[in-house]
Amino acid sequence: MKLLVVGSVAFDAIETPFGKTDKILGGAATFIGLAASVLKTDVSLVSVVGGDFPQEYLDMLESRNISTEGVEVVKDGKTFFWSGRYHNDLNSRDTLVTEVNVLENFDPKIPESGKDAEVLLLGNLHPGVQLSVLEKMEKRPKLVILDTMNFWMDTAWDILMEMIAKTDVITINDEEARQLSGEYSLVKAAQKIHSMGPDYVIIKKGEHGALLFHEGKVFAIPALPLEVVFDPTGAGDTFAGGFAAHLAKTGDFSFDNMKSAIIVGSAMASYTVEKFGTERLQEVTQQDLLDRIALFKQLTTFEVDLYFD
Amino acid sequence: MKLLVVGSVAFDAIETPFGKTDKILGGAATFIGLAASVLKTDVSLVSVVGGDFPQEYLDMLESRNISTEGVEVVKDGKTFFWSGRYHNDLNSRDTLVTEVNVLENFDPKIPESGKDAEVLLLGNLHPGVQLSVLEKMEKRPKLVILDTMNFWMDTAWDILMEMIAKTDVITINDEEARQLSGEYSLVKAAQKIHSMGPDYVIIKKGEHGALLFHEGKVFAIPALPLEVVFDPTGAGDTFAGGFAAHLAKTGDFSFDNMKSAIIVGSAMASYTVEKFGTERLQEVTQQDLLDRIALFKQLTTFEVDLYFD
Known part of the structure; x- marks a missing residue:
């Protein structure tokens, strides 16, 4: 499926305890597209960049069969830029610069070839923009996956609710799930979020892994314990990309295959954090992915033989 | 094995958002003993209480085949008492009262019948007291399991290092592992702690589960996502008790069986938090335990069928 x-x-500029970068390639759709390309999923990006965005980045994406037909270039505009500094624990960061630039008036242009996509992944944007995409599709995609954040809960609640009502799978972090639902228990939070629309609720917990909730069932996956996390930027987007790409590639939206998709996304994200930005993700092979999926299997497999009298 | x-x-007195208790039965060894009794493990407690400690509590423990021969009663002393209030998130708490009482001069008396125990679980006490227990044993137990905390790292570093050097399995939480090792990455922290002595390092992460490290291998288990956590008191001790009791019952100290023991401990602890203090744990049956182990299996099982070209 498409x-x-x-x-x-x-563009991102990143500082970690291990070093810093100049302006490098970043953005949610970039990480998602690259993750999808590892799985050789038919993937198309819709975004907007400025005239300052290097053609070589678009060429690199195209060379990996990531369609950039839907990436609008505003010649006299500047590309979205984020700069941040991670703390020593790499779990928290300060934003140094956010220049929204051309993203401020982003009006997604869906290329004809993308209007019949069966799987739609709406990255973290204003929920009004996300809704407008749904309206532009030829027909409703078979699976709508939504990423969002607390900022939209604070500033665009009603329209966010409207968007969530039309969502099949929502991915948010644990604090956002609590804010969205008003419940501290993540089990109760997931129940409330189900009642807002999504059949599947994915709660991302960073270094503590992720939870998937569906019809009273739960799946939990720890993150792979890593010796070195070099740069966490893009890990969540890579996760979402691997997840969505696996579902599109297999066309199977069952709970069991959602679990597989979470493993694929987690394995992919565990590579992203090993170098700055997209650098490591660009090198990941299918064999790398298989290796790390095998590590997840080792990490979580157990047997209990009981011996009761 | 014994x-x-x-x-x-x-004694504990507990306040949670759901209610409060008067002085009720508590203490690490109590939770550990009760967990062991569910598994019908041959278990013996060494502790000290005051003349104010109700005989009915000791009778209850004995009725479950938990030997209290090693629980010294100091007639004119008072029992250790802790009182705390949990915050709304149940993940943090304030200590209201700590009366150390007879525990201040605790000099463990190992009963003759316990001196040849093959598995020794040293609960969170001054490391000097923990060391003195090892010296009183007839011979070194086959497996020494140590629980400790940051307080002893701050106040008794050298003797704690001496104790850790004689330990096979150490259980600590993630912040303590970081403090003990000076490493933020838990993988690196576990490596450093291995080099201090223990072959097995268990890192407890509360609502995020636990990690087991051994010879470069890792096992990760999420906590069971619970709809209601009523009172977290004793969850960590129940975990340690289920863990140690499974190992003693099976006499198998392999990595694979350590993983099983972690599941048993986690399943047991998931019951403890459902009511105040030891109330729920006292009711747990072997069937309950099997049911929850099956839930852990469901929670963590996945298959990934890959489809690479």
Whole structure:
């Protein structure tokens, strides 16, 4: 199946305890597209960049069969830019600069070839923009996956609710799930979020892994314990990309295959954090992915033989 | 095999958002003993209480085949008492009262019948007291399991290092592992702690589960996502008790069986938090335990069928 991704293609400048970068390639849709390309999923990006965005980045994406037909270039505009500094624990960061630039008036242009995509991944954008994408599709995609964040809960609640009502799978972090639902228990939070629309609720917990909730069932996966996390930027987007790409590639939206998709996304994300930005993700092979999926299997497999009298 | 447990038998008074208790039965050794009794493990407690400690509590423990021969009663002393109030998230708490009482001069008396125990669980006490227990054993137990905390790292570093060097399995939480090792990455922290002595390092992460490290291998288990956590008191001790009791019952100290033991401990702890203090744990049946182990299996099982070209 075809995967359509709407989200940012951007510049990042990153500081971690291990070093710093100049302006490098970033953006949610970029990480998602690259993750999809490892799985050789038919993927199309919808985004907007400025005239300052290097053609070589678009060429690199195209060379990996990531369609950039839907990436609008605003010649006299500037590309979205984010700069941040991670703390020593790499779990928290300060934003140093956010220049929204051309993303401010982002009006997604869906290319004809993308309008019949069966799987739609709506990256973290204003929920009004996300809704407008749904309206532009030829027909409703078979699976709508939504990423969002607390900022939209604070500033665009009603329209966010409207968007969530039309969502099949929502991915948010644990604090956002609590804010969205008003419940501290993640089990109760997931129940409330189900009642807002999504059949599947994925709660991302960073270094503590992720939870998937569906019809009273739960799946939990720890993150792979890593010796070195070099740069966490894009890990969540890579996760979402691997997840959505696996579902589009297999066309199977069952709970069991959603679990597989979470493993694929987690394995992919565990590579992203090993180098700055998209650098490591660009090198990942299918064999790398298989290796790390095998590690997840080792990490979580157990047998209990009981011996009761 | 025989399990010998050295730790507190105490009074707790607990406040949670759901209610509060008067002085009720608490203490690490109590939870550990009760967990072991569910598995029908041969278990013996070493502790000290005051003349104010109700005989009915000791009778209850004995009725479950938990030997209290090693629980010294100091007639004119008072039992250790802790009182705390949990915050709304149940993940943090304030200590309201700590009366150390007879535990201040605790000099563990190992009963003759316990001196040849093959598995020794040293609950969270001054490391000097923990070391003195090892010296009183007839011979070194086959497996020494140590629980400790940041307080001893701050106040008794050298003797704690001496104790850790004689330990096979150490259980600590993630912040303590970081403090003990000076490493933020838990993988690196576990490596450093291995080099201090223990072959097995268990890192407890509360609502995020636990990690087991051994010779470069890792096992990760999420906590069971619960709809209601009523009172977290004793969850960590129940976990340690289920863990140690499974190992003593099976006499198998392999990595694979350590994984099983972690599941048994986690399943047991998931019951403890459902009511105040030891109330729920006292009701747990072997069937309950099997049911929850099956839930852990469901929670963590996945298959990934890949489809690479």
